[in-house]
Amino acid sequence: MTNRDVSSPRRWLFVLTILVGSFLLFLVQPMVARMVLPRLGGAPAVWNSAMLVYQALLLGGYAYAHWLGRFAVRRQAAVHVALLIVAALWLPIGIASLAPPAPGQEALWVPLLLLASIGPVFFAVSAQAPLMQRWFAADARAGDPYYLYAASNLGSFAGLISYPALVEPAMPLATQSWLWTAGYGVLVLLVAASGAARWRGEAVHETEGVAAAEPRPTLRRQLHWLLLAAVPSGLMLSTTTHLTTDIVAMPLLWVLPLGLYLLSFVIAFSTAERLTQIFTTIAPAVLLSVGGLALLSTSGGTMLVAFAALAMQFIVAVALHGYLYHLRPATQHLTLFYLVMSAGGVLGGLFAALFAPLLFDWVYEHPLLVLAAAMLLPLPALFPWDKWAKLSPATARTIVAALMGVAAFACWKMVQLWLGRIEGEVAMWGVLLFVIGLLVIGWRWAFVLALAMLMLGVGGWDTLQESFTGNRVRSYFGVYTVTDYPADNQRRLAHGTTLHGLQRTDAPHRLEPTTYYGHQSGVGLTLDKAEMLAGPDASVGLVGLGAGTLSCYRKPGQRWTIFEIDPAMAEIARDPSKFTFISECAADVPIVIGDARLQIAKLPPAQFDILVIDAFSSDAIPLHLLTAEAIGIYARALKPGGVLLIHISNRFFDLEPVLSTEARARGWSAAIRMDSSPDDVTAPEDIGVLTGSNWVALTATPERLQQLTGGLKPREDSKADGVWVPLKQRPGFQRWTDDYASTLPVLLWGHLIGNRE
Structure with missing residues (x-):
């Protein structure tokens, strides 16, 4: 397995098969979303529900690949090609005929509709990425198969971006569906050819070598994989909701968090270790500077703020996925690794898309996931001042405790100033708290606490208080807040931070039309x-x-x-x-x-x-x-x-x-x-x-x-x-x-x- 021959037979075939399969997988997602638009509308929650279905099907595909990996490659190939042929009965892609949902049942109906429409096809295609890596590794000359996962996510990113940029503007849905069907046919042929190229290969766990003797990863290690995969997945969805709810409703915005999520795998699972290390080093500072705003709900932002939130999601995802790659097992446990990783993706999706809208009256899942990322990130110290000063661990801990006392005071001052709307002085204390956060990066408990204080100080306390007034509700379609402005004689309804209605509270004008309706x-x-x-x-x-x-x-x-x-x-x-x-x-x-x-x-x-x-x-x-x-x-x-x-x-x-x-x-x-x-x-x-x-x-x-x-x-x-x-x-x-x-x-x-x- 250590003899890495770049000219190993049919290497190009496996790369091409993975690229085509992943391209089709992420091309079909926006295509189906477009097909169901007349029946579902375009709320961000609809896309989050769809993403949850895709993640669940991906988990099923990875579980199937893990189960299939116990057999010889020839049997795996025969079974998988047969599955692809059976799934072709659901082609060309179309939408199942289901009765429309009752009001309030959209969160359950959307997944059911998508499962009935493309479930078998998506399941079959999603399994080919781990299977191709496993078949690839059946040849001892092939080398490390994990880099193929970078190729897989590159194909996924290309499929996702090409839909709104090239496919949708150029052709109607019926043509899109038939072209996708043709691509599926090409994929079946490529999978069959890949199986033939390793026809005499055994199950990977039967191969000889030191790596094959590696024991099964412990439950603790598998739980670590699960969490490292869950947080970026949930953060991808929460960033989508957070941006569309509280920053800006930019068109096609949902494509960007997902695309960056896929690109993070490309970097983390490639040979660009130095780039991954750079992202890992700056990730804590980025969490402080951008994640510190995650509890802010009182005002919208510019596209610059939106891009900063996307940059944070991307950098954190690269760092967490890079750590996940660092903890990867030997090849014989490859499908278990991807199974647990996919389960983590589903777990993050369940939390952000299903449970959070039911549990919270605001998008609290976003700051919670930012804090979870802080708990999981590798934390290389940006300024190892304790090492520079040659301090003992006890002395350094005492200084850190003192810094956290200053941080707590700064947080309290920020809350008081924010409630008094003295935003200039809030920024001054915020900079102090940010610097303290940078200084305590080497102590995880202190870093997470500093980040939480920064969130509370920059509007977070205001956001939390609003949850106890009864003036804010959250539904499948958004977050609505009713706020009084006595000085202006107004009561306003906001959808996120977008004005959705206004009524004057002074009696002579109470029933006069306002906003767009004068x-x-x-x-x-x-x-x-x-x-x-x-x-x-x-x-x-x-x-x-x-x-x-x-x-x-x-x-x-x-x-x-x-x-x-x-x-x-x-x-x-x-x-x-x-x-x-x-x-x-x-x-x-x-x-x-x-x-x-x-x-x-x-x-x-x-x-x-x-x-x-x-x-x-x-x-x-x-x-x-x-x-x-x-x-x-x-x-x-x-x-x-x-x-x-x-x-x-x-x-x-x-x-x-x-x-x-x-x-x-x-x-x-x-x-x-x-x-x-x-x-x-x-x-x-x-x-x-x-x-x-x-x-x-x-x-x-x-x-x-x-x-x-x-x-x-x-x-x-x-x-x-x-x-x-x-x-x-x-x-x-x-x-x-x-x-x-x-x-x-x-x-x-x-x-x-x-x-x-």
Whole structure:
């Protein structure tokens, strides 16, 4: 096994097989996520649930590979190729026909749907990586098989990135599925060829040599593997949730934490030991500087903060996976190692995706996993001052204890200053606590304690206190916080750190519309004309509830129906101790819980005179609500002469071409009302209350649009009060459908760097 012959027969074959299998494995994940979008929506929790399914299937595949490894290679090859052929019965990739979930059951239904849709295929493909490494090692000349795991994760990273960048923009889902099926066929042939190349090989544990005599790793060592694998996996998911909840809803953000997670394996399991050591050395400092912000919940951040969080996840993952690689066993225990490692991935995923949303009212899993990383990281001292001063261990411990006393005082000062909103002095004490953390890196208990103090001092105490007020709830779809601002006479609803609703608390203005919904907005202009457009008994449908602000546009005699996907949001809006829009203006209006597209499709045709689509959550696009099939469902639900109104305000996407292309395809008329930004508000009492917004109105006839808008104005007049202008056209833009839709053509690349609104 020590004679490493780089020209060993068929080495290239195993590398190619692993690359192709891993590429297909991580190409199918976003592809299936895109397929289920019309049925699930795009909440971060949906992706976390999907990741949990993928990790569970990966664990199953690794367990199967571990079991299969006891046989001779020829039997392993025969069984595995047979399994791949049977799994091909689930091809081409498609979505199983399951009844939609009951409200509140999404966390269980999503995994069930994915298991039924791609479970056998994903299971079979996931097993090939450890099997190929085991078959590779059956030839004594092949050398260490663990480096192939780096190739495996490189293929996974390529598959993941290529989907949004190359595959999705270039072809519809049906074509994607058939091409993936062709790739699967190539993989089956490569696996069969790899099996043939080692046909006479025995089970690896039967090979001769010193390494084969290594005893089975102890339970303690296996538990260490489990934890070293669990923390980076959980941190990958918690970083996704933390970024989308509390920093910025950047498009395709979920790709970045997962991609960096995969790249961390590429570095850790390669021969780049020096690079891994560099990451391990700087990881504690990075945890202090970035992880110290992990309990902060009171304000959003810039893309720079988001990238810092991603950098921390990557550096910590490389350090932990590098330590895992350092603790790898001999080849005959290879599949056991990968089995335990995969179990750790599932454990981290279970904690971050399933248990945490049930246990916590905020994303506490993120700071907890940061602390867990601090407990597991190798901690090489950056400044070995005790060695420089030639201090005895007892003296060094005494100095460390004194430093921790200073750290505790600094933490207390930071909490007091933070509660007093004196952020400049908070930073000063924070720097002191950071320096202390650097000095005690060589003492794990002190380092972890310093990190926890830094978290508490930088907004953490505020975050913890909020959990005891009853003003914050967490659901499958997000974290919602209700906060009073007495000085401004306001009560605000935040989704993470994104404003989701606002009500004035001064009595004269209590029921006035706020944020995106003022009388000068597109929806305000339309609902104010509801009686003129459809008579005193106008029927109005509203998709997206928020705090219930729009309900106070309702007039006596009008029939309203509200659609809301999140039961927690409905409870907040209905609770008069939080917001009174619903209780005072629309207490008898039905609120239909569930995905709006599915719920509206169940209704008889011709239900609404006006249908308002306001389903955005921060800047995340409900893509499944903007396709041709979705607009067709809305059109069916509208009465003749009905008005469809869609809210498209967004910092990252220009959605005008989507709707202008759709209107042109249907022969409809369309206009957009681009409301003034908050800085343009002239009434002093509206400053900080009204928010700029873009609303698109679509009608089946130009006459109806004329009634609503009073005539369109040129685009250059778009900021004038009450003005509707034509939608922007983009020649050659491809119509969005359930089968084809890409967000890259409408991405505002220049907006990716900047402050939150």
